[in-house]
Amino acid sequence: MKILNIEAIPILVPLKQGLTTKTAHGEHIDSPYVIVRIHTDEGLVGLGEATLAPRWSGETSASCVAAIEQIFNPLLIGKDPTRINQIRPLMDKALVHNPFTKAAIEMGLWDITGKTVGKSLCELLGGAIHTEIPIKMVVGAFPVEKAVALAEKFLGWGVLSLKVKVGLDPYEDIERVSAIHAIADRNITIGVDANGGWKPTIARDMLNRLAKFDLLFAEQPIAPTSIESLAELRENSNIPIMADESVFTLSDAWNICTNNAADILSIYPGKHGGISNTLEIANVAYAAGLNCHIGSNLELGIGTAAMLQVAATSNCVDSKSFPADLIGPLYHEADLLRTPLKLGPEVAKIPEGPGLGIELDEEQLEQFRVN
Ligand SMILES: [Mg+2]
Numbered sequence: 001m002k003i004l005n006i007e008a009i010p011i012l013v014p015l016k017q018g019l020t021t022k023t024a025h026g027e028h029i030d031s032p033y034v035i036v037r038i039h040t041d042e043g044l045v046g047l048g049e050a051t052l053a054p055r056w057s058g059e060t061s062a063s064c065v066a067a068i069e070q071i072f073n074p075l076l077i078g079k080d081p082t083r084i085n086q087i088r089p090l091m092d093k094a095l096v097h098n099p100f101t102k103a104a105i106e107m108g109l110w111d112i113t114g115k116t117v118g119k120s121l122c123e124l125l126g127g128a129i130h131t132e133i134p135i136k137m138v139v140g141a142f143p144v145e146k147a148v149a150l151a152e153k154f155l156g157w158g159v160l161s162l163k164v165k166v167g168l169d170p171y172e173d174i175e176r177v178s179a180i181h182a183i184a185d186r187n188i189t190i191g192v193d194a195n196g197g198w199k200p201t202i203a204r205d206m207l208n209r210l211a212k213f214d215l216l217f218a219e220q221p222i223a224p225t226s227i228e229s230l231a232e233l234r235e236n237s238n239i240p241i242m243a244d245e246s247v248f249t250l251s252d253a254w255n256i257c258t259n260n261a262a263d264i265l266s267i268y269p270g271k272h273g274g275i276s277n278t279l280e281i282a283n284v285a286y287a288a289g290l291n292c293h294i295g296s297n298l299e300l301g302i303g304t305a306a307m308l309q310v311a312a313t314s315n316c317v318d319s320k321s322f323p324a325d326l327i328g329p330l331y332h333e334a335d336l337l338r339t340p341l342k343l344g345p346e347v348a349k350i351p352e353g354p355g356l357g358i359e360l361d362e363e364q365l366e367q368f369r370v371n
Helices: 061-076 084-094 099-117 144-157 170-183 200-213 227-236 250-258 275-287 301-313 362-368
Strands: 003-010 021-023 026-028 034-040 045-050 132-134 137-139 161-165 189-193 241-243 264-267 291-294 347-349
Touching (some): 021 161, 045 099, 084 099, 099 275, 099 301, 137 144, 144 170, 200 227, 227 250, 275 301, 291 301, 301 347
Antiparallel strands (some): 003 034, 021 026, 034 045, 132 347
16 A cells, blocks of 8 residues: 555634633644545545644644644655654654654554554554543633633533643632532542643742642642752642643653653644654653643544543553543644544544544534634
């Protein structure tokens, strides 16, 4: 089998009204992503999604389309799409960084590989160990009243775990967490994510003050610039520290582990440049005795399906202890899938079809396509 063409289709999907979100990186109102279709000479088509956020990885919708059209498409035409281990280093040599763009292509290759043998991706990876993955919903860093209303809405729906965004104004951060903690029953787990918004001295104080709320984790309390500062915070905090923005590459994971800079790594295919890279990072964490958690960049259906396959198959991802962010489609007006994924309120279910287990909805694609 040979790759005939890699199509990069820019899209813009708004978040649902009332579900736009806010973090220390800024507000997320709509999603300028790219859908990838890898066409083969045998008629099989592989699907991928580049979940782009310039404030995260430096990639934009336009840069992703340009990288695919000018670099990856000419590089990969004629290659066997099932030779994923040969193609990964080719992409890394041709263009540094750009993980979300590479991940979109790599998930498309896995999708084709699964479809050639009629097996789901997690079957190819050794089989599912979970069919359902516990999830949590995210409450943005909004003023207390709005944040509480959102938390109430999620809890009323039956959600068992919440992540509260912090990292902006320390006073408001405490108020927000305190108010949500007060309305949540004891069986509800709550974590916080500062998205690197606190300076180290503020973070130390905040983790002390937040300790009384029995938090499940504190995600990326400080910017990813200093691994020593993160290790120091972890050393002095009773709340488990989760690294997110600090872990993009395999070397990042190694450095976090060897410096005892976190208790949990937040991982997902987009951030790490693909499914294979994500599993490698999970193995490094496993070797170091750390937990892994499935994080998110608010994916649509295809990106979420790739995350679900990883969550289903990896022994290193502990979604029971740290519920996954398998929630992107719930926040968007459309997921671009013919059959929506089964997400929430308590768990996400693994799709069963071959490859990623999903089909693209062509009508939705046309509706949200950017020309
Ligand atoms: Mg995060």
